[in-house]
Structures are given as structure tokens and as C-alpha cells.
Amino acid sequence: MRPTPTLWATALLATVLAACAIVFARPELLFGTALIGAWILARQYRFSELCTATTSSLTVSYSTEDARVRAGDRASAALTVRAAEPVPLAVSAEGRVPPGVRRDGPLVASLERGDRRTERAIEATWPVAGRHRFGPVTVELTDGWFRETIAVASSLSVTVEPRGPPAVHVGTGGTRATTTRGGRPSRWVGSGPEFDSVREYSPGDSVGLIDWNATARLSRTYVRDLERNSNRPTLLVVDLRTSCRTAGIGSTPQEYLREAALSVSTDARRFGDPIGLVTLDDDGVGTRIDPAASARVHRRVRRRLLELGTTDPPPVRRSSNYDPFGRSAAGYGLPTVARSRIPADYSPSDDPATEPTGAFVESLRSFSRVHADRATAADSREGELNGVLRTLGDVRLAVLCTDDSSPRSLWKSVTTLRARDRRVLVLLAPTVLFEGDGLADLEGTYDRYVAFEELRRDLDRCGGVRALEVAPDDRLSTVLATGRDRSRGDRR
Amino acid sequence: MIAVRESIRNRRPLRRRWLEATVVAALVAAFGLVGGAVGVGLGILVAGVWYVSDVPYAVAAATICLVVLVPEFEPAVVGVAVLLGILVVSTTVTWGGSARVIAMSVFASLAFGGLASVGATRGRVWLTAAAILGGIGLVGYVLHGVACLEVGDGIEQSSETEDASATR
Numbered sequence: 193m194r195p196t197p198t199l200w201a202t203a204l205l206a207t208v209l210a211a212c213a214i215v216f217a218r219p220e221l222l223f224g225t226a227l228i229g230a231w232i233l234a235r236q237y238r239f240s241e242l243c244t245a246t247t248s249s250l251t252v253s254y255s256t257e258d259a260r261v262r263a264g265d266r267a268s269a270a271l272t273v274r275a276a277e278p279v280p281l282a283v284s285a286e287g288r289v290p291p292g293v294r295r296d297g298p299l300v301a302s303l304e305r306g307d308r309r310t311e312r313a314i315e316a317t318w319p320v321a322g323r324h325r326f327g328p329v330t331v332e333l334t335d336g337w338f339r340e341t342i343a344v345a346s347s348l349s350v351t352v353e354p355r356g357p358p359a360v361h362v363g364t365g366g367t368r369a370t371t372t373r374g375g376r377p378s379r380w381v382g383s384g385p386e387f388d389s390v391r392e393y394s395p396g397d398s399v400g401l402i403d404w405n406a407t408a409r410l411s412r413t414y415v416r417d418l419e420r421n422s423n424r425p426t427l428l429v430v431d432l433r434t435s436c437r438t439a440g441i442g443s444t445p446q447e448y449l450r451e452a453a454l455s456v457s458t459d460a461r462r463f464g465d466p467i468g469l470v471t472l473d474d475d476g477v478g479t480r481i482d483p484a485a486s487a488r489v490h491r492r493v494r495r496r497l498l499e500l501g502t503t504d505p506p507p508v509r510r511s512s513n514y515d516p517f518g519r520s521a522a523g524y525g526l527p528t529v530a531r532s533r534i535p536a537d538y539s540p541s542d543d544p545a546t547e548p549t550g551a552f553v554e555s556l557r558s559f560s561r562v563h564a565d566r567a568t569a570a571d572s573r574e575g576e577l578n579g580v581l582r583t584l585g586d587v588r589l590a591v592l593c594t595d596d597s598s599p600r601s602l603w604k605s606v607t608t609l610r611a612r613d614r615r616v617l618v619l620l621a622p623t624v625l626f627e628g629d630g631l632a633d634l635e636g637t638y639d640r641y642v643a644f645e646e647l648r649r650d651l652d653r654c655g656g657v658r659a660l661e662v663a664p665d666d667r668l669s670t671v672l673a674t675g676r677d678r679s680r681g682d683r684r
Numbered sequence: 685m686i687a688v689r690e691s692i693r694n695r696r697p698l699r700r701r702w703l704e705a706t707v708v709a710a711l712v713a714a715f716g717l718v719g720g721a722v723g724v725g726l727g728i729l730v731a732g733v734w735y736v737s738d739v740p741y742a743v744a745a746a747t748i749c750l751v752v753l754v755p756e757f758e759p760a761v762v763g764v765a766v767l768l769g770i771l772v773v774s775t776t777v778t779w780g781g782s783a784r785v786i787a788m789s790v791f792a793s794l795a796f797g798g799l800a801s802v803g804a805t806r807g808r809v810w811l812t813a814a815a816i817l818g819g820i821g822l823v824g825y826v827l828h829g830v831a832c833l834e835v836g837d838g839i840e841q842s843s844e845t846e847d848a849s850a851t852r
Contacts, residue, residue, distance in 0.1 A: 207817065222813055223797060224748070225796075234785055239831075240835070243835040
């Protein structure tokens with residue numbers, strides 16, 4: 193409780209009267225001092241009573257348009273002050289907006305004497321990704337003579353998600369799959385008996401799901417979505433190795449994979465499936481969140497996914513002729529010229545006397561060493577992943593988010609995840625579409641994309657495995673258009 | 685700090701201040717009895733101060749006018765002081781204060797007014813002034829402490845999100 197300047201002036205008046213009484217030896221003036229003092233004390237006691245009554249009937253609340261926004265988006269925030277009965281004091285509440293948020297004014301709501309409700313809304317822009325917590329609300333009560341300030345704690349926070357890549361394609365061979373909007377690949381959707389909704393047919397949907405009545409009526413193919421009532425523990429396995437974090441086009445494969453993984457996570461939350469997360473980095477298993485259906489775990493997984501790519505700046509991906517991981521699939525990865533020069537029986541363990549020499553061979557040798565190191569690391573990583581999977585218990589769907597830079601490691605991971613008859617969804621980013629100057633040689637890029645597509649199809653053909661490509665939509669369209677042009681040329 | 689839209693002067697309509705107005709009218713009459721025509725004039729001045737400002741300023745003006753009007757301390761001064769005390773108490777009634785607030789104002793007026801009266805008759809003005817100011821300060825501090833304990837825990841807080849679902 194603090195006095196206002198008006199009260200200080202009144203107190204000063206009483207003191208001056210007392211001083212005058214002493215100076216002029218007129219004790220009558222002390223009556224003025226005594227009665228003004230009595231009035232002040234009565235006023236203070238009255239204010240104290242009103243404060244207690246007002247605060248007990250007051251509710252202060254923050255509200256936001258959305259608890260989760262994208263970086264740079266606008267979302268209004270409002271501060272509401274409500275009272276159960278008309279307030280006898282003037283009430284002003286000031287909300288503390290998180291730092292870094294741009295707003296069009298202070299978040300202050302004032303309640304006049306006799307009012308019961310007030311609200312103040314501001315337009316806020318959220319430029320910084322992360323979790324932003326609103327500060328405590330400072331509530332001030334005053335009767336003009338005294339004021340009381342109370343801090344009311346806040347529990348509201350807004351999660352600002354980083355901007356994702358411009359357009360994410362998730363599908364097969366350039367055709368979109370239904371997972372991009374949080375749906376599941378159609379071959380696993382619709383086991384429940386309850387009808388959910390009708391939607392337009394998309395490639396990959398089962399023929400058995402076609403709603404023939406709706407199709408006949410609307411002249412387009414429609415399918416019936418059945419409500420899933422599954423309880424399928426899902427594990428996201430996200431690859432955070434250097435190759436996934438290498439940027440050549442401004443965005444990394446990891447950013448695209450993150451979007452797809454977030455989509456799976458949203459989907460799992462919608463269906464109430466338990467979800468867990470395991471991240472694999474260059475050293476082995478990083479984050480491990482065991483699958484659970486609780487909202488807390490879902491939030492944790494989502495938060496961890498959102499954090500990906502927001503720490504270290506990604507390394508720069510070199511030109512398409514650079515292949516740091518030594519792709520093992522025949523005709524896959526190494527540039528055509530380099531492949532043609534590798535001796536068929538070349539082995540790094542050959543007798544040094546008979547070993548080919550020269551700058552190029554030295555380069556190959558260094559690649560080979562890297563490859564050997566990577567292979568060892570991959571073995572240890574798979575071993576670790578295997579160990580984690582063994583302790584995780586029942587995981588019925590494993591979603592592997594990775595790129596194609598190391599097919600051997602990829603196959604090992606899929607094999608590991610496939611154990612115990614788990615279903616595996618592989619979200620695979622073609623590295624060729626993330627290279628800075630990849631579109632300079634469209635023909636070459638297309639060839640490498642075809643190789644990637646073969647790898648994806650090989651994976652997709654395995655029982656219980658579904659492989660989808662995750663790529664920049666525009667670049668993929670460009671590369672596929674090149675392929676179509678080439679096909680037309682061949683036909684002529 | 686927060687801008688509080690609150691009129692500093694708690695000016696209320698005169699019809700709600702009828703009790704205070706009655707006491708002020710009695711005060712003007714008392715001034716007339718003590719000082720004749722000059723007293724009535726000073727009484728009207730005090731009434732004007734009460735009307736445009738608030739009770740503490742009216743009390744201060746009345747005390748000063750009384751000193752001007754009466755050269756020596758006499759029983760009539762005590763009579764006017766009692767009226768001023770009634771004015772202070774009537775203010776709490778006008779506020780719509782609880783019985784405890786009214787009791788508080790009666791108690792404080794009697795206690796500090798009585799102390800001033802004792803000081804005026806005994807002649808130790810500085811000691812009386814110090815006792816009155818110290819007493820007011822002490823009681824004010826105690827009230828502040830009690831208020832700190834009572835106020836502040838009551839405000840309820842809630843947070844809402846219009847759309848709690850994910851944007852994605």
C-alpha cells in the first residue's frame with residue numbers, strides 16, 4: 193500500500209499545521225493536525241477493506257488467439273479483468289508480454305469504479321522461435337489516495353515454431369502421398385469400423401474405400417475415411433547426422449524431414465497413439481523419449497522436433513560431384529567419370545607395391561578411409577539403436593526420417609527397425625535435390641534421382657516397409673519435368 | 685507505471701454529502717457565534733473550501749480561520765474542534781464505510797483530538813505535535829502491515845487459448 197501524491201500533499205498540510213503551531217505557539221492548530229491525521233487513517237483503513245473485497249472478486253486472465261504460431265506470424269493476445277460484482281476501486285492491470293514480441297501497444301486493461309469487466313487486446317507479431325511465457329500481470333488498485341500493486345502469476349505461454357521450408361513434397365516418384373497433411377499412408381488407414389468423413393481420392397488410396405455413391409453423385413472419385421481406433425505405439429527415429437544437416441539450397445534435408453516428422457506426430461496425437469522419439473547423430477543415439485500417449489510426451493516430442501535445426505548453422509553442401517559417404521549401391525552416388533576409373537578389383541587393403549598411385553587414387557583412398565570409419569560408426573549406431581529398441585517395449589510403427597547419403601546404413605537401420613514384425617515408414621530425402629548447384633546439370637541430377645527412386649522402391653518392396661520421398665516440391669518438379677522431356681525425345 | 689483512470693478528487697454530488705453539508709452549516713453558525721459577522725464570513729470561506737476540495741483542506745482552513753478569529757485559547761475553540769471532528773466522522777458515513785471504518789474514524793478523532801486538547805491546555809506544543817504526528821505514523825504503519833497480509837492472495841488467475849490445437 194503506497195500513498196499517492198494527493199495523500200502526500202494532505203499529510204504535508206497536517207505537518208505544516210503542526211509546525212505553525214510550534215512556531216507561532218498556537219496549540220489550536222494541532223486540532224487541524226490531529227483531525228487530518230484521523231481522516232487519513234480512516235481513509236487508509238477503508239482502502240484496505242475495499243482492496244480485500246475487490247481482490248477476492250477479481251479474475252485476471254490472459255488469452256491468445258493461438259497457443260502455437262509460426263515465426264513471424266501475427267496472433268492477438270488479450271488481457272481480461274473480470275469482477276464478480278462492480279468494483280469499488282479503480283483497477284488497472286498490465287500484462288507483461290514476452291520480450292522480443294512486437295505489439296501495437298501496451299497490454300493494459302483498466303476497470304473504472306462500478307465496472308465489472310474489461311478487456312484489452314493487442315496484435316502481436318512473434319518473430320522469434322521458441323517458447324514464450326507471459327510475465328505476471330501487475331494489478332493496481334487505487335482510490336485516488338492510496339494505491340496497491342499486486343503481481344498475479346501467469347501460466348500462459350505461446351510456442352513459436354520456426355518457419356518450415358517453403359513447400360514439402362512427401363510422396364512416391366513425384367506423386368503426393370496422404371501423409372503430408374497428417375494422414376497416414378492409405379494402406380494403413382481405415383481399419384476402424386466407424387465412418388469418419390468422405391474426401392477426394394488421392395493416389396495410393398485403397399479401391400475398397402471408394403464411396404461409389406458419392407463418386408456417382410459428384411462425378412469425381414471419393415473415398416470414405418474410417419475413424420481409426422488404434423492404439424499403435426509409434427517411434428520416430430530422426431537422423432541428425434551431418435549429411436542431413438548439410439545445406440546447399442538454403443534448407444537442409446533435416447528441415448524437410450522435420451516437417452514430415454511433425455506431421456506424423458500431429459497425426460499420432462489426433463489418433464491418441466503413443467509416440468516416442470529417438471535421434472541418431474554422428475556419435476550414436478542422442479535424444480530418447482520412450483513412447484507414451486500422454487499429452488506431456490506428445491508435447492515433448494513436438495518440442496524436440498521443433499528444436500532441430502535451430503542450434504548450429506548447417507554445413508554447406510558441396511557440388512554434386514562431392515560424395516563424402518561413399519555410396520555403396522551400384523551406379524549410385526559417385527559421378528559417372530569417377531566410377532568408370534575405379535578398378536573393378538580395387539581394394540584399399542591391397543599390397544602397396546601393386547596399388548595404383550596418383551592424385552585421383554589418393555582422393556579415392558581418403559574417401560575409402562572415410563567410408564570405413566563411417567561403416568564402423570554405422571555399425572555401432574545400429575547396435576545402439578537395436579539396444580534402445582529392445583528396451584522400448586511394444587513399438588508397432590517405426591518412422592525413420594533420413595536421407596539417402598548412406599544406403600548401407602539405411603538398410604541396416606530399416607532391418608533393425610523391422611524386427612519383431614514392426615511396420616516401418618521410411619521418410620527419405622534425396623540428397624541430390626538439396627545440392628546447391630544440383631540443377632545446373634539437370635540430366636545428371638535426373639539420373640541420380642532415378643537411382644534414388646530405385647533405392648526407395650527397393651525399400652518399399654520389403655514387406656511391412658513403406659518408403660516415401662521427402663523433397664523440395666519445386667526442385668522435384670523441375671527434375672521430373674526433365675525426365676518427361678527426355679522420355680518424349682526418346683519416343684521420337 | 686500503469687496509468688490509472690481515476691479522478692484524484694473524490695467529488696461527489698452534494699445530495700450524497702448531505703450529512704457533511706449539515707455539519708458544515710453548523711460550523712458556519714459556530715463561527716458566527718464566536719466571531720460575529722467576520723466569523724460568518726470565515727465560516728462561509730471554510731464551506732467554500734469544503735465544497736471545491738475535500739474535508740482535510742476544509743479542516744485546515746477552519747483551524748487557521750479559528751486562530752485568526754480567536755486570539756487566545758478558549759472553550760469555544762474546543763466546541764469548533766468537536767464540530768470538525770464530527771465532520772471527519774461524517775465523511776466516513778458518506779463513503780459508505782463499514783461500522784469498523786466509522787469506529788476507526790471516531791476513535792482516531794477522539795484520541796488525536798484529545799491529545800491536541802491536552803497539549804493546548806498544558807502548553808507543551810512541540811511535544812504534543814510530535815506525539816500526534818508520531819501516533820498517526822505508527823497507526824498508519826500498523827494498518828499498512830495488516831493490509832499487506834490480507835490483500836494479494838485473492839486475485840484469481842486464468843489463461844485461455846482460443847484454439848488450443850496445433851496450427852499444423
